[in-house]
Amino acid sequence: MSSASIASATATNFAADNPSNSLLQLEAFDIPSSRNVHGNAFPLGLRPTASTENPSIEDVTAHIRELADQGIIQSLLNKQPDKRLDGVILFRGLSVTDAAAFSAFTESFKFPKHYQEIGLAGKRSIVAGNVKTANEEPPDVKFYYHTEYGRSADYPDILFFYSEIVPEQGLRSSFSACRSGQTPILSSVELCDRLEKDLPQFYHDLTTKGIIGRQYFPAPNTDEAKTIGWNWKDSYGFDIQPNDSLDVQHSKVASVLASKLQAKAEWQSNGALHVLQTLPAIRRVKSTNKPTFFNGFAGVYGRGRDNGALKPPYRGADGGVHLPTTYGDGSEIPIGYLERLLEIQDEIGFLTPWQPGDVALIDNQTAQHARTPWVGKRSLLVSLWKGHERLGAM
Ligand SMILES: [Fe+2]
Structure with a gap:
């Protein structure tokens, strides 16, 4: 199945779930070179439909709260057989223009609680609310694929990454670029396979x-x-x-x-x-x-x-x-x-082609992430949450 038909199949499922009385409607969009993991687009791209383009952040958060109240977000992440995702949704065009809007966006999903980091081994600063810098190590430092706090018995279930500023090279680069700041992601379930x-x-x-x-x-x-x-x-x-x-x-x-x-x-x-x-x-x-x-x-x-x-x-x-x-x-x-x-990990990885204002929701239980170096100015912010479901033992 091509990634376009995956996206449209998922769009059909998703559109049927959209609350009908909202000022915003979301649809799946095709992300070039996205991967097919277990029959689903990886990542799944979601954006406003043409008739609801350029929503206010208030309309966006109201819509996401409706989806959360109806259990739609939870059902996407709880991996039900007909809607299951292997862990990453890329939201685009949702008027997330700064850290405060990003914080409000993450809150609207109504995940149970913020994740409190214990044992931070990196440089992060609080920017707003539950929003922090992703990592302040120099731009030439590469991070390999990892689960966030996968070394720990206490880990976040959901990660949000917000692309506030995309480095110039990231905007121009192709997937083969290795200094673009594009965030590598993979399915941790596919990695087990x-x-x-x-x-x-x-x-x-x-x-x-x-x-x-x-x-x-x-x-x-x-x-x-x-x-x-x-x-x-x-x-x-x-x-x-x-x-x-x-x-x-x-x-x-x-x-x-x-x-x-x-x-x-x-x-x-x-x-x-x-x-x-x-x-x-x-x-x-x-x-x-x-x-x-x-x-x-x-x-x-x-x-x-x-x-x-x-x-x-x-x-x-x-x-x-x-x-x-x-x-x-x-x-x-x-x-x-x-x-x-x-x-x-490199063979099954995908480089997230950030545009300014993009937000990626990463299910930390089923997706790993990494960091590519970049050139120029970049700002990537994070918000970490506990989810509705915890992992079990093998
Ligand atoms: Fe990380």
């Missing part, structure tokens, strides 16, 4: 053993904390009081890790912290009973490799410490599997 087919032993090992993710957090007030931009106190020290001894600080951090993330603290001789998270690498989408690749260890490996940090002490050219993920029994994940995993 491919791993089971191409690397059955790896898939079996991941499913049966799980993984242990490890992260390094430098001590506060150290040069490396300044270089990296965060430390264990910032990330986990919410309960620490000014006069707490170091031992008390450590026990408070360990308690946050254990109670909120089911994670373990290992203190290092230089005052740094290793956080160990023993988790499944593959989980199950409850409403479809399908396995989904839910983790970020391919990116941990890729970034460690690119920074020459695959051997102890895992210190990279970027100044960071890139602790390797192992299987859940502590054994190494073979590099051959990791390299092939990165290749497969």
Whole structure:
């Protein structure tokens, strides 16, 4: 099926669901080179119909609230067999002109609650309401595919990305451009299909053993904390009081890790912290009973490799410490599997062709995302939410 006919088939389904008394009607549109994943467009593009073009943001949020009240948004994301999406909707032309409008747009979906980040290991600033910068690392830094907080027992279910400013090269570029800032996305369900087919032993090992993710957090007030931009106190020290001894600080951090993330603290001789998270690498989408690749260890490996940090002490050219993920029994994940995993992710990935004002709704349970470098000025904002359904065990 061509992507155009996928889009029109989905449009027929979607139009039938649109509330009839709204000032806005949404229709599916064809996104060039979008992928067909399990019979659906990936991503699904939605925009106003010709007769309701250029809606006000008030009309947009009212319409989305109606869709949410009627359970239509939820049914799209709950992956019912006839409407199931593998996780990404690209909204275009909905008058989302700034961070405040983006915040209002995300609120209108009526997802249960904002996701509170615990253990931030990146640079993000609050812009408005529940809206933050996506990441403030330099534009030449590539991120590999990952599930947002896939290393954690506490993760967001829904991510919104808002393309506020598209870099000039992004607007001109084709899909083959690698410095365009276009956001790579893939279906985590399709990735499981491919791993089971191409690397059955790896898939079996991941499913049966799980993984242990490890992260390094430098001590506060150290040069490396300044270089990296965060430390264990910032990330986990919410309960620490000014006069707490170091031992008390450590026990408070360990308690946050254990109670909120089911994670373990290992203190290092230089005052740094290793956080160990023993988790499944593959989980199950409850409403479809399908396995989904839910983790970020391919990116941990890729970034460690690119920074020459695959051997102890895992210190990279970027100044960071890139602790390797192992299987859940502590054994190494073979590099051959990791390299092939990165290749497969690229083979099934799609680069989101941002236009100013676009918003992508990413179902974090069934889609992974990444970051391509860019040239020039770009602004990508995020909003993270808990959804209606949590993942199950395999
Ligand atoms: Fe991310």
